[in-house]
Amino acid sequence: MNNTAVARARSFPLVLVTSSIAKKFVMALTGFVAFGYVVGHMIGNLQIFIGQNQINAYAKALHSMGPLLWLVRGFLIVCIVLHIWLGAQLRIENWVARPDGYARKKSLKTGLPARTMIWTGALIFAFVIYHILQFTVRSTDPRFEELFDTLGRHDVYSMVILGFQNIWISGFYIVAVGLLCFHLSHGIWSMFQSLGWNNKRSERWLQGFAWIFASVMFLGYISIPIAVLGGFLKLPGGVAL
Amino acid sequence: MKLTLHVWRQKSRDDKGRLEIIEANNVSTHMSFLEMLDVVNEDLIAKGIDPIHFDHDCREGICGMCSMVINGVAHGHQKGTTVCQLHMRYFNDGDHIFIEPWRAKAFPILKDLVVDRSALDRIMRAGGFISVRTGGAPDGNAIPIPKDDAEKSMDAAACIGCGACVAACPNASAMLFVAAKVSQFAYLPQGRVEREKRVSAMVAQMDAEGFGSCTNHYECEAVCPKEIPASMIAKMNREYCRALKKETCGESAKSWAGA
Incomplete structure (x- = not known):
């Protein structure tokens, strides 16, 4: 079994960006990290419903972690960069693998989420950039820098x-x-399949779990802008518009 | 019944190729799809036109030679069958039928519907075997194998290597094929000896041939004439993870990738 394909040097870190399956492993693992972050971020955000004091204290606690915060941020950035880089690379390879398409092609099992991963991914990335500029760097609205609560903390709530x-x-x-x-409705179960943690019996459960989880997260995230637009979350007294 | 066929015609590997309309008259509902093409070809030959070239051999659904995408579905819309086992009774008088070859960079079109699938042979040659003489058939139960493993191995071994998985995959990935060929051995004690080398070599060859990679669309399992499940790919991924671990950490490393 000593053929040229095996003989090709496949040292450890390199194999993760050269072998198709190893690339899928990295996609799954970095996707899992991003998924974990997105879950944690939602739980953090939902504290806004507890009240101004809670969310401001939470933000203050996060920022007081200092170097640890940057360690976590750095790790997240590395994962996201790898996820995007390998995702784009795999996508291009897969386009190259089928240079001429069919005149007629029917999809039997796949769905829209699976077929649009690269596009939803790209749009999510664009959104993340804006989102960071808006709420982390706070460069989109000059008023955000001047918001402080009665304890002198930055007023995230307002x-x-x-x-x-x-x-x-x-x-x-x-x-x-x-x-x-x-994106997650396909990604959550796909990472199990890519890492080999799937079989015929678990498949339906994983796919169902992915849909339910993605839906719950959607509802969790949109509850905040909807509560603001619906007037349920109001600016506290003393914050001028 | 009468049918209008839209057939991919391509003179040679370098020809551009195009869909041509060919009328099929006098089609009996008892014919198989290939017999229908035989009748159409008789007609074309009588008229002095080059017949439609297509691959076929056993015509009983076990050899894996016939290979065409019919109305956008590899092997046609009948579940779990090859083209030769697809019968004309599933079509209606006046139907328009689109017949195209497998399309993938790794499967160059040779003529009309005939593609070169030797890329799959080269993947097999890279590691799809066990490298000792096994002799004649051993006595039953001489090597005890759990029934569950034997069944899974047989399910994988059902693969006839037709390449429909590649044709149906939006990424032209051969991972279902490779997964089946890796798993048929990985479930058995005779195959476990070389499991890491095997998966490593076959996946490397698969990548070198220019196949795409799996993004979990499951189109392959929908068209597989032997109904090999896409979860078999997860088995291959487990095997690959194991091989990666062994290659990286050496022989002494404890296996954590699962059996």
């Missing part, structure tokens, strides 16, 4: 409400989160 009171920003956010959950 910032989110001010941001989402703009129907266009809320609308964009809802669409983007929808695309994210669409």
Whole structure:
């Protein structure tokens, strides 16, 4: 079994970006990290419903982690970069593998989420850039820098409400989160398949679980802009518009 | 019944190729799809036109030679059958039928519907065997194999290597084929000896041939004439993970990738 294909040097870190299956492993693992972040971020965000004090204290706690915060951010950035890089690379390879398409082609099992992963992924990335500029860098709205609560903490609560009171920003956010959950409805079960943690029996459960999880996350995320637009979450007294 | 066929005609590997309309008259509902093409070809030959070239051999659904995409579905819309086992009774008088070859960079079209599938042979040659003489058939139960494993191995071994999985896959990936060929051995004690080398070599060859990679569309399992499940690909991924671990950490490494 000593043929040239095996003989080709396949040292460890390199194989992760050269072999098709190893690339899928990296896609699954980095996707899992991003998925974990998205779940944690939603739980963090939902604290806004507990009240201004809770969410501001949570934000303060995160920011007081100092270097640890940057360690986590760095790890996330590395994962996202790998996910995008390999995702794009695999997509291009797969286009190249079928240079001429069919005049007629019927899809029997696949769905829209699976076929649009690269596009939903690209749009999610564009949204993430905007989202970071809006709420982390706070460069889209000059008012955000001047919001402080009575304890002198940065007033995240008012910032989110001010941001989402703009129907266009809320609308964009809802669409983007929808695309994210669409992406996840395929991604959540696919990572199990790619890592080999799937068989004929688990398949239906994993796919069902992915849909339910993605739907719950969608509802969780959009509840905030909807609550703001619906007037359920209001600016506290003393914050001038 | 009368049918209008839209057939892919391509003179040679380098020809551009095009869909041509060919009328099929006097088609009996008892014919198989290939017999229908035989009748059409008799007609074409009588008229002095080059007949439609297509691959075929056993015509009983076990050899894996026949290969055409019929109305956008590899092997036609009848589930779990090859083209030769697809009968004309599933079509209606006046139907338009689109007949195209398998399309993938790794399967160059030789003529009309005939494609070169030797890429699959080269993947087999890379590791799809066990490298000891096995002699004649051993006595039953001389090597005890759990029934469950024997069944799974047989399910994988049902693959006839027709390439429909590649044709149906939006990425022209051969992973269902490779998964079946890796798994048929990986489930059995005789095959486990070389399991890591095998999966590693076959996947490397698969990549070198220019096949795409799996993005879990499951189109392959929908068209597979032997109904091999796409979850078999997860088995191959497990095997690959194991091989990667062994190659990286050496022989002494404890296996964590599962059996």
